[in-house]
Amino acid sequence: MGSLAVLISLIACATLASGAAGARVELTRAHSSRLVGDALRRDMERHAARRLAASGATVSAPTRKDTAMGEYLMTLAIRRRANCARTIRRIMVFETFTFGSSSPANQARVPGIAFGCSNASSDDWNGSAGLVGLGRGRLSLVSQLGAGRFSYCLTPFQDTNRTSTLLLGSSAMLSDAGVGSTPFVANPTMAPMSTYYYLNLTGISLGTKALSISSDAFTLTANGTGGLIIDSGTTITYLVDAAYQQVRAAVLSLVTLPTTDGSDATGLDLCFALPSPASAPPAMPSMTFHFNGADMVLPADSYMILESGLWCLAMQNNTDGEPSILGNYQQQNMHILYDLGQEMLSFAPANCGTF
Ligand SMILES: *[C@@H]1O[C@H](CO)[C@@H](O)[C@H](O)[C@H]1NC(C)=O
Ligand SMILES: *[C@@H]1O[C@H](CO)[C@@H](O)[C@H](O)[C@H]1NC(C)=O
Ligand SMILES: *[C@@H]1O[C@H](CO)[C@@H](O)[C@H](O)[C@H]1NC(C)=O
Ligand SMILES: *[C@@H]1O[C@H](CO)[C@@H](O)[C@H](O)[C@H]1NC(C)=O
Ligand SMILES: *[C@@H]1O[C@H](CO)[C@@H](O)[C@H](O)[C@H]1NC(C)=O
Numbered sequence: 001m002g003s004l005a006v007l008i009s010l011i012a013c014a015t016l017a018s019g020a021a022g023a024r025v026e027l028t029r030a031h032s033s034r035l036v037g038d039a040l041r042r043d044m045e046r047h048a049a050r051r052l053a054a055s056g057a058t059v060s061a062p063t064r065k066d067t068a069m070g071e072y073l074m075t076l077a078i079r080r081r082a083n084c085a086r087t088i089r090r091i092m093v094f095e096t097f098t099f100g101s102s103s104p105a106n107q108a109r110v111p112g113i114a115f116g117c118s119n120a121s122s123d124d125w126n127g128s129a130g131l132v133g134l135g136r137g138r139l140s141l142v143s144q145l146g147a148g149r150f151s152y153c154l155t156p157f158q159d160t161n162r163t164s165t166l167l168l169g170s171s172a173m174l175s176d177a178g179v180g181s182t183p184f185v186a187n188p189t190m191a192p193m194s195t196y197y198y199l200n201l202t203g204i205s206l207g208t209k210a211l212s213i214s215s216d217a218f219t220l221t222a223n224g225t226g227g228l229i230i231d232s233g234t235t236i237t238y239l240v241d242a243a244y245q246q247v248r249a250a251v252l253s254l255v256t257l258p259t260t261d262g263s264d265a266t267g268l269d270l271c272f273a274l275p276s277p278a279s280a281p282p283a284m285p286s287m288t289f290h291f292n293g294a295d296m297v298l299p300a301d302s303y304m305i306l307e308s309g310l311w312c313l314a315m316q317n318n319t320d321g322e323p324s325i326l327g328n329y330q331q332q333n334m335h336i337l338y339d340l341g342q343e344m345l346s347f348a349p350a351n352c353g354t355f
């Protein structure tokens with residue numbers, strides 16, 4: 001999980017590092033008329049950055065001149081304004097971070113948080129200043145806070161009215177009904193790939209039909225390529241081509257609407273034309289991701305996306321050698337807990353708008 005780009009209103013109650021109650025952060029998401037296309041372009045920028053970083057080259061945060069969408073935004077205050085502009089191109093700064101802005105009583109201040117500055121990155125993420133890392137690396141926000149665990153519940157992609165929630169530290173708990181748990185798989189290689197949360201995906205079903213996907217399609221290799229990561233900072237799901245083609249064919253076999261080239265409007269590969277923009281899409285069965293020890297059930301609204309009268313599969317094939325990625329569109333309306341002590345991901349269906 002690279003990052004959760006952040007614009008916040010956080011209601012926190014304690015310094016996390018002291019192991020107290022933890023913190024609750026509200027996440028908002030901006031909206032635009034070209035939601036999917038813009039989100040996908042940023043997915044591609046992040047993939048490019050990941051490839052660069054994996055190659056050992058120096059990498060800065062992807063530059064974005066367009067508005068921040070398709071990401072979840074959290075607001076945090078850095079107490080003093082660190083003047084990064086005066087330095088060399090990139091620098092690491094230590095500062096006090098304040099989570100929560102409404103009333104001082106609800107704020108949590110944590111001193112000595114390291115963060116990077118770069119004026120090579122954009123100053124215009126529509127007011128958002130950077131990326132918050134939730135990964136395994138020692139400089140991620142969760143590592144620096146010593147959070148031990150965190151959870152989030154993301155409201156549906158097109159619902160811009162209600163905020164999503166991020167819980168850090170001991171307030172992150174999963175008591176919902178229908179909880180499934182699956183262990184993380186460690187990437188044996190070096191950062192950055194080792195900072196992602198890999199899962200052991202053993203198969204995919206559409207409805208009751210198990211798709212014909214080779215058992216090693218999602219295997220993380222000894223040299224650290226392949227595998228599947230769960231990422232809150234990538235919008236749609238990217239699957240290794242052999243698996244993607246099976247998913248694509250299975251969806252195609254169930255939908256009687258005409259297909260249409262939606263790549264200009266949405267950037268997506270498989271789109272259907274609805275009879276009219278106001279038409280409701282046909283009913284589809286759920287899609288199940290079979291993880292080691294737990295099934296993750298995605299209702300149709302979590303794998304099909306409706307935009308501009310097109311109804312598209314919110315998945316794509318990945319580039320050779322890249323990991324497959326479970327994106328945030330597929331994680332909507334699910335409470336997802338990362339337990340770093342237990343090395344376990346747990347999840348349960350939830351109504352994130354009322355979380
Ligand atoms: C920037 O973000 C704000 C708040 O999320 C939103 O209201 C506004 O429409 C966004 N601007 C653009 C150009 O998307
Ligand atoms: C960083 O920004 C400052 C101020 O705009 C500029 O003078 C400087 O050349 C920039 N440095 C780099 C490496 O881009
Ligand atoms: C969001 O709020 C606006 C204004 O309150 C309302 O008109 C709209 O229907 C709401 N949208 C959703 C998806 O609830
Ligand atoms: C990594 O290992 C896989 C499977 O063993 C192999 O197909 C691939 O070529 C290797 N990639 C690199 C960059 O060594
Ligand atoms: C991805 O899928 C598209 C269409 O389904 C295909 O044309 C393309 O070659 C695939 N790309 C890779 C890298 O497999």
Ligand SMILES: *[C@@H]1O[C@H](CO)[C@@H](O)[C@H](O)[C@H]1NC(C)=O
Binds near residue numbers: 185202293
């Ligand atoms: C992945 O899960 C399968 C089936 O549960 C198991 O046999 C296999 O050992 C697991 N692989 C890893 C790397 O954990």
